[in-house]
Amino acid sequence: MHIKPFKLERYFAKYEFSTKYLISSSDCDGYSLDYILACANSTERELWDNLKFSYTDSTGSDFLREAIKNHYLSINSDEIAVMSPGEANFILMNVLLKNGDEVVCMSPAYQSLYQVAESLGAKVKFWLPQETSDGFYFDPDILNELVSEKTKLIIVNFPHNPTGFVPNVTDLQKIVEIAEKYNIVLFSDEMYHKIIHDPNFQLPAICDMYENAVSLWGMAKSFGLAGMRFGWLATKRKDILNEIVAFKDYLSICNNAAGEVLTTIALNHSECFIDPNIKKILKNKAIFADFVEENSDLLDFYNTRAGSTAFVKLKSNLKSYEYCENLVNNSGIMMIPSEMFDYGSSHIRIGFGRENFSEVLSVWEAFIRE
Ligand SMILES: Cc1ncc(COP(=O)(O)O)c(C=O)c1O
Incomplete structure (x- = not known):
């Protein structure tokens, strides 16, 4: 059986362990x-x-x-x-x-x-x-x-x-x-x-x-x-x-x-595993909603009711893939573009399950201001 490369996993393989920040992970921080x-x-x-x-x-x-x-x-x-x-x-x-x-x-x-x-x-x-x-x-x-x-x-x-x-x-x-x-x-x-x-x-x-x-x-x-x-x-x-x-x-x-x-x-x-994850996701989602309000010329985000991710509209002149490549190469933030989902080129995936979410947002904010 011949199978095409798994685009999302190949993109993670390229950056996940070599870049400083991740903002698109779908998992929550690992417990010890x-x-x-x-x-x-x-x-x-x-x-x-x-x-x-x-x-x-x-x-x-x-x-x-x-x-x-x-x-x-x-x-x-x-x-x-x-x-x-x-x-x-x-x-x-x-x-x-x-x-x-x-x-x-x-x-x-x-x-x-x-x-x-x-x-x-x-x-x-x-x-x-x-x-x-x-x-x-x-x-x-x-x-x-x-x-x-x-x-x-x-x-x-x-x-x-x-x-x-x-x-x-x-x-x-x-x-x-x-x-x-x-x-x-x-x-x-x-x-x-x-x-x-x-x-x-x-x-x-x-x-x-x-x-x-x-x-x-x-x-x-x-x-x-x-x-x-x-x-x-x-x-x-x-x-x-x-x-x-x-x-x-x-x-x-x-x-x-x-x-x-x-x-x-x-x-x-x-309950010791799932409940803290949901709490973290909700906290990060609220922080992200504020971030989008301040950057409404770039992003559109509608509230989600489940899961750890959102698919956010990117209102950039660049295609999502180009935007994400630019971001990771200039700020160290790895972000997943919608091209990895074979779904056009105007969305990005945001993951809410990580503790350092607001720190990553401030690095992204600085990138946007530049
Ligand atoms: C919808 C869906 N199914 C399956 C998987 C695979 O799960 P795992 O990473 O534990 O193999 C993922 C991982 O991102 C997923 O999002």
């Missing part, structure tokens, strides 16, 4: 090992103290899948398979798709969500948002027009990277009904699950709503544990799950033993 272990109860601490680096269960150890299960309403521990999020996405597409299949995917989107499908020969139709004065909106009626009995897979991502869009429950129900109408598998990338800015708008995982859905979640975003490299698929479709686990034998085979214990601790004490 000490912090994770301090959250552990005595049983979890015992797991850690007795840790051995043997092979682990390829679907994920029992204690880990039990901890994951507790975050869903109706998913059992044998309806979960643990692996890195990228691996999960790659395997799922390989298991479900073949040359000529029709797929519908949101756009803009994290590239692997449509690129793996395209590389397998699938024809991808894109579900585009409207940009309203209330922010980005993905209209289920437009999705409905794109889907037909030929559609093999619908791919969604809520809360959405990069726009921060999340549907309300009525729209989410409509999306599920569209998939249900033709009995289509719905792949729901929920990497930003539970990062909801107003707790009144929490959404269920789609695998809890629809028998034919596969939900993906993991540690990188909501939990601030990107370096753990852990994620999982949850689905009631045991046939799909079995094929996924069999495919995994050709990739990582099983998960790293230390990460399983640490991930279990974080899942069992999720």
Whole structure:
């Protein structure tokens, strides 16, 4: 299989560890090992103290899948398979798709969500948002027009990277009904699950709503544990799950033993990880709203209701890519242009999950003044 370079990841590879400031990261600051272990109860601490680096269960150890299960309403521990999020996405597409299949995917989107499908020969139709004065909106009626009995897979991502869009429950129900109408598998990338800015708008995982859905979640975003490299698929479709686990034998085979214990601790004490992240995101979002007000000739920002990122309109004479290259080369701030999402050249992604956010904004402010 030939696959095009992952533009966003290549852009990160170029600058993430060589430049001084980042303003577009979608993850939150990583928690330390000490912090994770301090959250552990005595049983979890015992797991850690007795840790051995043997092979682990390829679907994920029992204690880990039990901890994951507790975050869903109706998913059992044998309806979960643990692996890195990228691996999960790659395997799922390989298991479900073949040359000529029709797929519908949101756009803009994290590239692997449509690129793996395209590389397998699938024809991808894109579900585009409207940009309203209330922010980005993905209209289920437009999705409905794109889907037909030929559609093999619908791919969604809520809360959405990069726009921060999340549907309300009525729209989410409509999306599920569209998939249900033709009995289509719905792949729901929920990497930003539970990062909801107003707790009144929490959404269920789609695998809890629809028998034919596969939900993906993991540690990188909501939990601030990107370096753990852990994620999982949850689905009631045991046939799909079995094929996924069999495919995994050709990739990582099983998960790293230390990460399983640490991930279990974080899942069992999720409030110690997710709540501080949401607080930080809200604080930084408010600071950013003020910044945009002062720089309204350059930027347009509509409030977001979920996730850790926003897709901000750049009102520059330069294309986003040129603006970002100029910024990183002259101020040391790495910013992601919309070209990395195959979505025009007039947006930038802003990430709210980092503690040094206001420091980076003041460096950007100085760049703008110059
Ligand atoms: C929507 C989405 N899905 C999947 C991933 C991959 O997650 P991870 O970095 O943990 O592999 C990302 C990472 O940015 C993402 O934004």
